[in-house]
Amino acid sequence: MEASEIKEKLKEVLVSVLNHDRFELYDELTAKDVDGWDSLSHMMIITKIEEGLNIKFKLRDLNKLKNLGSLVAVIQAKI
Amino acid sequence: MVFNSLDFVGFIIPVFLIYWLVFSKSSVYQNIFLLLVSIVFYVWADWRFLILLGASILVNFYLGLKIYKVPEERKKSIFLYIGLIFNVGLLLYFKYFNFFYEGFYDLLSVFGVESNHSALSILLPLGISFFTFQTLGYLIDVYNEEIEPNTDLLEFSVFVSFFPKILSGPIERASSFLPQIQEKKKLSYEGIVDGLRQILWGLFAKVVVAENCAHFSNTIFENYQDKSGSVLLVGTFFYAIQLYADFSGYSNMAIGISKLFGIQLMRNFSTPFFSVNISDFWRKWHISLTTWMMDYVFTPLSFTLRKHQKRGLIFAIIATFVLVGFWHGANWTFVVYGFLHGIYFVPLVYSGKMNSSEIVAKGKLFPSVKEIVKMLMLFVLIMLTDVFFRADSVTMAFDYLGIIFSSSLLTSPTILFSNVAIITMGLIAVFMGVEWYNREKKHDFDISNFPGYIRWVAYISIFLLILFFGKSASTFIYFQF
Numbered sequence: 001m002e003a004s005e006i007k008e009k010l011k012e013v014l015v016s017v018l019n020h021d022r023f024e025l026y027d028e029l030t031a032k033d034v035d036g037w038d039s040l041s042h043m044m045i046i047t048k049i050e051e052g053l054n055i056k057f058k059l060r061d062l063n064k065l066k067n068l069g070s071l072v073a074v075i076q077a078k079i
Numbered sequence: 080m081v082f083n084s085l086d087f088v089g090f091i092i093p094v095f096l097i098y099w100l101v102f103s104k105s106s107v108y109q110n111i112f113l114l115l116v117s118i119v120f121y122v123w124a125d126w127r128f129l130i131l132l133g134a135s136i137l138v139n140f141y142l143g144l145k146i147y148k149v150p151e152e153r154k155k156s157i158f159l160y161i162g163l164i165f166n167v168g169l170l171l172y173f174k175y176f177n178f179f180y181e182g183f184y185d186l187l188s189v190f191g192v193e194s195n196h197s198a199l200s201i202l203l204p205l206g207i208s209f210f211t212f213q214t215l216g217y218l219i220d221v222y223n224e225e226i227e228p229n230t231d232l233l234e235f236s237v238f239v240s241f242f243p244k245i246l247s248g249p250i251e252r253a254s255s256f257l258p259q260i261q262e263k264k265k266l267s268y269e270g271i272v273d274g275l276r277q278i279l280w281g282l283f284a285k286v287v288v289a290e291n292c293a294h295f296s297n298t299i300f301e302n303y304q305d306k307s308g309s310v311l312l313v314g315t316f317f318y319a320i321q322l323y324a325d326f327s328g329y330s331n332m333a334i335g336i337s338k339l340f341g342i343q344l345m346r347n348f349s350t351p352f353f354s355v356n357i358s359d360f361w362r363k364w365h366i367s368l369t370t371w372m373m374d375y376v377f378t379p380l381s382f383t384l385r386k387h388q389k390r391g392l393i394f395a396i397i398a399t400f401v402l403v404g405f406w407h408g409a410n411w412t413f414v415v416y417g418f419l420h421g422i423y424f425v426p427l428v429y430s431g432k433m434n435s436s437e438i439v440a441k442g443k444l445f446p447s448v449k450e451i452v453k454m455l456m457l458f459v460l461i462m463l464t465d466v467f468f469r470a471d472s473v474t475m476a477f478d479y480l481g482i483i484f485s486s487s488l489l490t491s492p493t494i495l496f497s498n499v500a501i502i503t504m505g506l507i508a509v510f511m512g513v514e515w516y517n518r519e520k521k522h523d524f525d526i527s528n529f530p531g532y533i534r535w536v537a538y539i540s541i542f543l544l545i546l547f548f549g550k551s552a553s554t555f556i557y558f559q560f
Contacts, residue, residue, distance in 0.1 A: 039377075040388075040389065040392045043381055043385040043391070043392065044385075046385060047385045047386060057382075059223075059378075059379055059382050060223050060224065062382055063225060063378075
């Protein structure tokens with residue numbers, strides 16, 4: 001899947017978990033930059049991505065997520 | 080040899096001079112000297128556990144290499160588990176054995192089995208809670224491919240045993256400490272002055288603020304039964320300030336001393352009482368322990384429980400904080416302390432304010448009324464919870480709190496009207512005022528951007544306060560952990 005497609009999917013997930021779309025999806029985006037992206041919504045976002053794309057994250061992947069770019073890269077490696 | 084003793088002054092001055100004058104040729108020379116000095120320092124405190132420290136260094140060094148080198152995933156996890164069992168085992172044996180041993184016999188007696196037994200006398204090796212957490216974190220990081228293992232036993236030994244942090248932290252991470260050890264440390268005038276500043280502030284916090292508060296909190300806690308609710312409330316206030324000044328003072332001294340050797344340790348406190356909610360508070364209190372627990376306990380746990388959403392998160396938070404409490408010692412009081420702090424997070428989980436952390440009244444001199452109310456309410460909650468931290472038993476803590484919440488709360492706290500109490504309150508005001516002013520700075524006494532004459536007035540004032548109001552203290556609260 002293309003990075004742009006993944007980003008589209010991510011946008012859907014974020015909007016459904018956070019209930020707003022006040023964010024731009026660029027590679028350097030971090031959770032801190034987005035309203036409401038806290039420890040709880042983070043885990044909800046991870047779960048939604050797993051369900052939506054039918055993949056499974058490992059704890060080790062989670063540690064590698066530094067920003068949106070790395071999230072897309074980790075997802076790409078799994079599809 | 081505590082940092083605020085003359086012994087230590089006699090130790091650190093020659094060590095500092097020899098380090099920079101004789102051993103500054105290369106990082107290897109510097110590390111050899113740092114290791115030797117760290118061993119001397121540790122042996123000075125307690126020689127009996129040097130072998131244990133040495134064994135911990137060797138085992139963890141070897142396991143780090145093994146985890147990295149073996150190709151199969153399964154074997155990697157076997158070596159990780161050996162490491163977890165070894166490190167946690169050391170802690171369980173030395174720190175918690177009697178707790179579980181007594182608990183086991185208590186449980187038996189519930190079922191009517193009576194037995195003769197007595198607690199074993201196990202000495203607590205100094206700094207064990209701190210250095211085992213460092214090595215645990217190191218092994219997990221290597222396993223998670225966050226870092227590569229260290230291949231130099233000398234560097235690794237300095238990482239574990241570096242004397243400013245061996246007894247009471249900060250709990251360092253390999254990823255920030257080891258790269259500093261690998262490079263040649265450079266003598267920097269700015270760094271040394273800043274280190275001295277931080278030592279001075281730490282010393283003030285410890286010998287002036289903490290020790291003067293201890294005078295009251297000790298008297299009140301030790302004879303709480305014949306005191307009124309209002310006096311006990313005053314006791315909790317002094318204890319909360321004492322605990323903070325004691326440990327943040329220690330941490331500032333440790334970080335400052337480390338700076339004298341060209342090594343930056345992590346910040347351990349960031350003006351925690353200027354927080355508006357409990358999550359904010361824990362982001363600023365004993366940061367090296369909290370972040371450790373977040374990375375190695377909370378994140379894996381909440382990840383495992385992610386399908387359970389809010390309930391999973393709440394469980395993960397409470398379990399993490401129970402462990403934070405229990406880390407302090409083998410006593411139910413610490414378990415209750417941690418459990419309560421975990422519970423305080425529940426409203427934040429439901430209101431979605433878990434991760435909102437900001438410096439209070441950023442860029443302003445004074446907070447808003449709303450911020451003051453929030454800070455005060457949080458402070459009172461923390462201060463009352465600290466009763467569990469200080470009490471000898473859970474029963475005593477409940478007794479103590481019971482007296483606070485009785486009609487005698489409405490009597491006048493006469494203890495506050497003595498000259499000593501008024502002076503102590505004044506010293507606390509100076510302490511908190513300076514920390515408030517510096518809350519956006521790199522450390523509590525970072526006054527580097529002030530003109531020279533103001534800095535000197537500040538140094539001399541703090542020095543005089545230490546001279547006039549300082550009390551000698553033989554130990555720090557956190558040494559027992």
